[in-house]
Amino acid sequence: MNRLVRSLFKPTLFQFQHATLVVRQSLAFASTTNDDKTKKLFELIKDIRYAMITTVESDNSLRARPMASRQVDKWDGTLWFFTKKSSPKVEEVKQNYDQVNVSYSDPNKMSFVSVSGEAEFVDDKDKLKQLWSSYLKVFFPQGLDDPDLTLMKVTAKYGEYWDSPSNKMVQLYAMAKAAATKNPKAIGENQKVDMKK
Numbered sequence: 001m002n003r004l005v006r007s008l009f010k011p012t013l014f015q016f017q018h019a020t021l022v023v024r025q026s027l028a029f030a031s032t033t034n035d036d037k038t039k040k041l042f043e044l045i046k047d048i049r050y051a052m053i054t055t056v057e058s059d060n061s062l063r064a065r066p067m068a069s070r071q072v073d074k075w076d077g078t079l080w081f082f083t084k085k086s087s088p089k090v091e092e093v094k095q096n097y098d099q100v101n102v103s104y105s106d107p108n109k110m111s112f113v114s115v116s117g118e119a120e121f122v123d124d125k126d127k128l129k130q131l132w133s134s135y136l137k138v139f140f141p142q143g144l145d146d147p148d149l150t151l152m153k154v155t156a157k158y159g160e161y162w163d164s165p166s167n168k169m170v171q172l173y174a175m176a177k178a179a180a181t182k183n184p185k186a187i188g189e190n191q192k193v194d195m196k197k
Contacts, residue, residue: 037159037161041161044163045069045071048069048105048106049069049135051079051103051104052067053100054103055089055100056096057092064103065089067081068082068135078153078154079156080127080153081151081154082128082132082149082150083149083151084150085121086148089152098118099118100118101116102116109163112162113160115158115159117154119152121150122151
């Protein structure tokens with residue numbers, strides 16, 4: 001029995017790892033409104049501490065780097081990151097019409113999120129205090145007294161998320177179903193969100 005189970009899931013896991021994660025087809029769920037999708041997107045990212053921020057360099061090459069993500073308790077269409085005013089990303093953002101991409105992932109929950117938006121740098125002492133967390137001291141040893149400290153505010157324009165069940169047995173069943181039906185949509189939910197509305 002054990003050998004039979006392994007033989008059923010081994011090719012499926014291979015297909016999942018090498019093919020289905022990159023599928024970007026939007027699933028059409030008539031009952032899912034844009035507000036529901038936006039709320040779900042925020043629920044997926046609100047507890048993830050680090051995101052990858054992608055900017056465009058002066059030679060038009062893409063550059064991504066991890067940044068500590070600090071979110072407010074309620075989604076208001078913005079993402080917040082602590083950074084330094086002297087960081088190269090400040091110029092990269094300004095020279096490319098403030099366009100950035102923010103990527104989040106939680107592999108344990110099989111959740112992945114991509115957000116495109118416009119970035120700006122905000123020197124607001126009250127907001128800095130509101131979003132500050134002790135783990136940020138690793139990156140900013142002077143804390144809130146650092147004169148080079150600033151916030152990068154990303155106003156979300158578009159988002160997309162991929163979310164699969166985190167329960168391993170449910171994942172295996174979904175992968176087996178996707179392989180049997182040749183339908184990668186069976187693995188989980190993929191939604192595109194227009195946040196400009």
